[in-house]
Amino acid sequence: MNEVMEKRQENKVRMVQPACAICEDNGQILVRVEMPGVDKDGIEVSVEKNELVIKGKPAAAPVEGTYLIRERQTGEYHKRFIIDETIDREKIQAVMNDGVLQLTLNIKEAAKPRKIEIK
Amino acid sequence: MNLMLRNRPTELDPVEELDRLQRELSRWFDFGFDNMGLLDRALAPTVDLVETNEGYILTVDLPGVDKKDINLTVENNVITIEGEKKETRESKDKKRFFRKETWEGSFRRTISLPAAADPEKVHAELKNGILTVTIGKKEELKPRQIAVQVK
Numbered sequence: 316m317n318e319v320m321e322k323r324q325e326n327k328v329r330m331v332q333p334a335c336a337i338c339e340d341n342g343q344i345l346v347r348v349e350m351p352g353v354d355k356d357g358i359e360v361s362v363e364k365n366e367l368v369i370k371g372k373p374a375a376a377p378v379e380g381t382y383l384i385r386e387r388q389t390g391e392y393h394k395r396f397i398i399d400e401t402i403d404r405e406k407i408q409a410v411m412n413d414g415v416l417q418l419t420l421n422i423k424e425a426a427k428p429r430k431i432e433i434k
Numbered sequence: 435m436n437l438m439l440r441n442r443p444t445e446l447d448p449v450e451e452l453d454r455l456q457r458e459l460s461r462w463f464d465f466g467f468d469n470m471g472l473l474d475r476a477l478a479p480t481v482d483l484v485e486t487n488e489g490y491i492l493t494v495d496l497p498g499v500d501k502k503d504i505n506l507t508v509e510n511n512v513i514t515i516e517g518e519k520k521e522t523r524e525s526k527d528k529k530r531f532f533r534k535e536t537w538e539g540s541f542r543r544t545i546s547l548p549a550a551a552d553p554e555k556v557h558a559e560l561k562n563g564i565l566t567v568t569i570g571k572k573e574e575l576k577p578r579q580i581a582v583q584v585k
Contacts, residue, residue, distance in 0.1 A: 329450055334535035334536045335533065335535055335536065336531065336533065336534045336535060336536045337531065337532040337533045337534075338530045338531045338532060338534075339530045339532070340530065347498075347522070347536060349497040349498065349536055349563070350497065350563075351495040351496065351497040351562065351563035351564045352495075352562050352563065352564045353562060353563075354562050374561075374562060375564075378482070378484045378486070378491050378493065379484075379486070380484040380485050380486040380487075380491070381484065381485040381486075382482065382483070382484055382485075383483040383484065383485055383490075383548070384481055384482060384483040384545070385457065385482055386480040386481055386482065387480045387481065387482045387493060387495055388454075388480075412498070413497060413498050413499065413500070413562065413563045414496075414497035414498065414562045414563020414564065415497045415498040415563060
């Protein structure tokens with residue numbers, strides 16, 4: 316328990332799992348991550364080995380005062396996905412708009428279903 | 435296609451999680467009609483209402499919602515936020531989803547403001563998917579310091 320308390324002092328920032336939607340569209344994987352409060356500069360997308368790491372830092376600090384209603388989860392956004400070899404790591408596109416991050420992952424040509432013609 | 439979500443246990447702070455659970459639970463027990471409508475929760479965005487010295491700040495999470503799709507009205511000290519979160523191109527084809535935690539469609543949320551809130555002084559701003567509504571306080575209800583003279 317002491318350890319837990321100490322750890323809590325170390326990283327005060329709360330990690331929030333943002334809501335996301337993943338779908339396939341024309342051989343591309345579209346990942347939408349909702350991170351309200353995060354602007355283009357606060358976002359960090361990286362690929363570590365077989366993981367896609369998404370980090371987002373809200374642009375504004377939480378409001379100081381007496382909370383009458385508190386439902387929103389505040390803190391830094393953090394999400395990790397495991398991606399396999401079929402994803403082309405060189406071709407990951409990211410667009411940030413209105414607090415929504417849209418990632419486009421391309422499937423490698425070699426991994427796409429191929430139709431073999433019968434002669 | 436292996437696109438899996440992985441939660442790292444080290445990134446979760448158990449104490450903080452318990453705090454949050456307690457907050458959630460106490461919210462259920464405090465569940466009243468002054469803060470929210472009975473059926474509001476299902477398709478309503480999450481909000482924060484903070485009281486400061488100058489007034490109240492209402493923060494609403496509306497990621498991916500356009501400014502023109504939001505309607506904000508104040509009536510009898512009740513603030514109503516309604517609008518529509520438009521479906522994205524890819525969300526129309528529901529079969530292709532691997533994972534879906536997001537929602538779209540119309541939303542509505544009503545919040546009763548405290549008596550000290552001044553419905554004339556409301557200012558709203560949408561930035562990075564967060565709607566911030568600043569509501570001023572009525573002058574006569576602001577806390578004031580009264581000097582007491584000792585004779």
